[in-house]
Amino acid sequence: MSYQYQENLALDAQQRYSVKLKLIGLDICPYKVPADTWINDPKQWPAFEYQDVFHYLIKHPRTHFFLSGWVQTVFHMKTDSGHYVLKADVKPSWGVTDEPHHPWVALKKSGPVIAAHCNCMAGLRETCSHVGALLFKIEAAVRLGYTSSTCTDRPCEWNALFCKER
Template identity: 50%
Template sequence: MSYGYLDDLSHSDRARYTSKLTALSAGTCPYKIPAGSWIDDPTKWPVIEWPDVAYYLIETPGVFTRESMRNRRSLEAHNQFESGWVKTVRYFKPTDSPHCILKADVIPSQRVNDTPHHPWVGLHEKDRVVTAAHCDCMAPIGKSCSHVAALLFKVEAAVRLGYTSRACTELPCYWNNDFVKKVKPAPVHSIQFYKKSATKTVSQRNRYATPSIATDREKKQLLDSLASCSRQPVGLSLFEEHCQPFCWKATAELERLPRYLTSLYKPGYASMTPTELHCEVEEILTSLTVTDAELRYVDKCTVNQTACLTWFMMRAGRTTASRAHSVLHPRLDHPSASL
């Protein structure tokens, strides 16, 4: 870790970092404390428990919330601790201060062979409270990161397992120094992605249990329950006792207007002889029919007369009552253009 870490910070970051040191009464930056002053002895660690760790991580700005802490095993920080990314935790006690400082190197989870991060935490030894913490990763100085959380998870686990109450010559020192030294690449087929306990549970589970054959009574109960639904599934149409609701019903006849006379026009009529045109008219009159239903629909659609476009379309080419007299009694000196 850089000895001049504090000096390399910006003015605002230096002020926030200095406030952490003031809260600890440390007197100096933990990154400037000589390596020989740090002690590898879990029995000197403060007794902090899970509520103390959770309270600090939740109350400190960062990625940790009440919901995420309820399922701590899914957190990246807890995975870093369980995977052995947290190296040896070392202890330092500042002079005339009620606090102590714990530090450890944490291997980056995405770049396991790169330079580790260097988080530290300051704890009040009597009150067992996390007073301040810091890491040299990219997280803002005022927020907690996964590396600080991983360090706290390791300390909490040591307290829970009783390693902080045993002599340093026993298991605690060995446990504290048990971490991943170097990650070696390996082929995919030789990597174990699941714990043995998980694979054992799956292998013991009867995945291909033979289902029992339903009785006639059970089948009837199932069909009756489906038939009572507000929207019956179409599969019921395959069963004789439930197929009646799916029988075909005649649909209402679609109402339509008779053919507009203007649609009978063809540009080729202009070149026909009178005889040819007369034959064409006779053929059209033979095929042109209007049903009673169409007449009723015309009356329904044209009740508003001039306010309705259909009224004008149906009048085109037809002699209506209002025009019958002018058709039968035209003025020979000034005949109608349409006639």
């Protein structure tokens, strides 16, 4: 990572980066913090839990920067081999003019991910933030009961609105 990382960003990205650093109370870019300042001691880490991941990735898309933002309606199809492909447009967290990305994931009926992809640069490695956001939305739907056949709570409306109005 370049020591001059921040300086080499485009101007708008540089501004967002400055806002972020200010938000966490840092005067200098973490990439510039000297190596002997970093501590290796998990016992001092915050009590970070699964729900924190969830909140960061999905419930507050406007407050984070790395992750994707708005997962639109999730659509799915069944393949000949009985697997499920789910896809959604994922809009960037900022800039309404930015084009949405197009991640898709392939799941076994029992849950596990078989494959994933996205048309963004990082998506070529199958682990971009858009894929992550899509997976989290699917997981949330299951956990909140929206995928149950006995659900009476308008799952399709939830699917369309989830995240968009947070």
